[in-house]
Amino acid sequence: DIQMTQSPSSLSASVGDKVTITCRASQSITTYLNWYKQEPGKAPNLLIYGASTLQSGVPSRFSGSGSGTDFTLTISGLQPEDFATYYCQQSYITDSTTFGPGTKIDIK
Amino acid sequence: EVQLLESGGGLVQPGGSLRLSCAASGFTFSSHAMNWVRQAPGKGLEWVSAISHFGDFIYYADSVRGRFTISRDNSKNTLYLQMNSLRAEDMAVYYCVRVLPSSNPGGRGYYYASWGQGTLVTVSS
Numbered sequence: 001d002i003q004m005t006q007s008p009s010s011l012s013a014s015v016g017d018k019v020t021i022t023c024r025a026s027q028s029i030t031t032y033l034n035w036y037k038q039e040p041g042k043a044p045n046l047l048i049y050g051a052s053t054l055q056s057g058v059p060s061r062f063s064g065s066g067s068g069t070d071f072t073l074t075i076s077g078l079q080p081e082d083f084a085t086y087y088c089q090q091s092y093i094t095d096s097t098t099f100g101p102g103t104k105i106d107i108k
Numbered sequence: 109e110v111q112l113l114e115s116g117g118g119l120v121q122p123g124g125s126l127r128l129s130c131a132a133s134g135f136t137f138s139s140h141a142m143n144w145v146r147q148a149p150g151k152g153l154e155w156v157s158a159i160s161h162f163g164d165f166i167y168y169a170d171s172v173r174g175r176f177t178i179s180r181d182n183s184k185n186t187l188y189l190q191m192n193s194l195r196a197e198d199m200a201v202y203y204c205v206r207v208l209p210s211s212n213p214g215g216r217g218y219y220y221a222s223w224g225q226g227t228l229v230t231v232s233s
Contacts, residue, residue, distance in 0.1 A: 036153075043203055050217060
């Protein structure tokens with residue numbers, strides 16, 4: 001199985017801040033990496049797939065990069081609605097998938 | 109508009125059974141693989157099971173294999189999850205998800221573009 005880790009597990013930030021979350025895979029997954037956002041009490045929402053492709057309708061302040069084992073999600077100019085938990089997911093393995101443990105962004 | 113509506117959750121005793129359903133609309137259901145993902149209270153996301161668009165390929169997480177059965181009825185646009193021998197650790201919100209892209213069935217690079225609202229399964233005596 002491919003293990004996914006994220007850092008930090010949580011962070012405090014202010015509106016307007018630039019925030020970067022890191023996701024690491026236990027083996028190379030090339031660019032088969034997705035990012036999701038989950039607000040409390042709601043289902044997750046796809047932000048980025050293929051490591052860097054922005055899902056339709058997602059604001060351009062979100063960006064993703066990386067390949068191999070190391071990936072980042074960047075939010076440039078944090079907005080009030082961005083305070084949520086973010087998960088990465090590997091889609092390299094075709095008969096299963098794994099998510100990272102999540103990174104919670106809260107208000108400083 | 110894509111809609112996924114789960115139902116069938118509720119309170120069940122350890123060892124009991126439940127059948128979850130997911131009614132899909134707004135897209136060609138038979139063209140997409142579908143998955144179940146769960147989230148225990150206060151925890152992260154855990155993949156549970158996957159089924160190909162015609163139901164000929166099925167996969168399970170080790171934690172549920174032998175106890176859960178995924179199926180689909182493309183004539184009814186509905187996905188199912190039969191859960192038997194339920195344990196306390198199965199307690200979670202269960203989400204039905206649509207897999208994209210449909211153009212590369214079974215391939216790498218899939219993603220979950222659509223999620224249902226979730227249905228809560230509580231396992232307790």
